[in-house]
Amino acid sequence: xxxxxxxxxxxxxxxxxxxxxxxxxxxxxxxVSWGSWISYAVILYFMYKTIMDIRNDSGGFITLGDAFKxxxxxxxxxxxxxxxxxYVLINYIDPSLLDIIREEQVKALEKMxxxxxxxxxxxxxxxxxxxxxxxxxxxxxFMGLLISFIFPGSLIALIxxxxxxxxxxxxxxxx
Numbered sequence: 001x002x003x004x005x006x007x008x009x010x011x012x013x014x015x016x017x018x019x020x021x022x023x024x025x026x027x028x029x030x031x032v033s034w035g036s037w038i039s040y041a042v043i044l045y046f047m048y049k050t051i052m053d054i055r056n057d058s059g060g061f062i063t064l065g066d067a068f069k070x071x072x073x074x075x076x077x078x079x080x081x082x083x084x085x086x087y088v089l090i091n092y093i094d095p096s097l098l099d100i101i102r103e104e105q106v107k108a109l110e111k112m113x114x115x116x117x118x119x120x121x122x123x124x125x126x127x128x129x130x131x132x133x134x135x136x137x138x139x140x141x142f143m144g145l146l147i148s149f150i151f152p153g154s155l156i157a158l159i160x161x162x163x164x165x166x167x168x169x170x171x172x173x174x175x
Contacts, residue, residue: 004053005073012046012074013081020086028097032104043078047071047157051164061168067161068154075153083145090136098136105130 016039023030050071055062090097106127113123134140 002053002057004050004057005070006077008046008050008053009074009077010081012043012078013085015042015046016078016082017085020082020089024089024094024097028094028100029104031097032101039082043075044156044160046078047075047160048164050074051160055164055166059168061166062164063167064161064165067165068157071160072149072154072157075157076149079145079148079153083141083148087136087138087141098134101135102130 019035019039019042020031023035048071050073051062051067054066054070090101109123109126109130112118113120135144
């Protein structure tokens with residue numbers, strides 16, 4: 001049997017890198033705005049593809065556990081590959097991206113402030129925190145990556161596994 005989780009995870013990561021580069025060359029702000037949503041669609045597709053590839057190789061059946069484990073492994077591999085590229089891009093290739101990311105975060109926070117009537121003092125405190133921190137420092141970056149493996153990674157893998165599992169009825173027959 002092929003290792004679908006490894007293959008699909010690597011393809012997912014490489015495709016996310018290509019998308020990151022496309023957004024970077026068009027307009028770097030796209031990397032943190034709507035462009036990141038396209039990357040999520042790629043991740044979801046390859047998690048789904050992993051489950052279906054294994055299910056097809058297994059005669060049309062896959063257990064909840066196998067579906068969960070393999071789709072989660074694919075997401076971990078894909079997220080690791082693409083995130084490491086983003087880390088290198090932002091910290092070593094083009095450090096000016098950090099300012100663009102901060103600007104986009106401040107814009108998003110200001111919109112949320114308008115929508116949810118957040119008091120101006122609280123908004124300014126949060127904006128100062130954004131401007132004074134580096135979310136792409138090694139410690140914060142890798143901690144965020146580990147957290148993303150758990151949420152949303154494992155949660156999405158569990159939901160997809162529950163939806164696409166298909167138990168073999170032969171396994172329930174008594175001997």
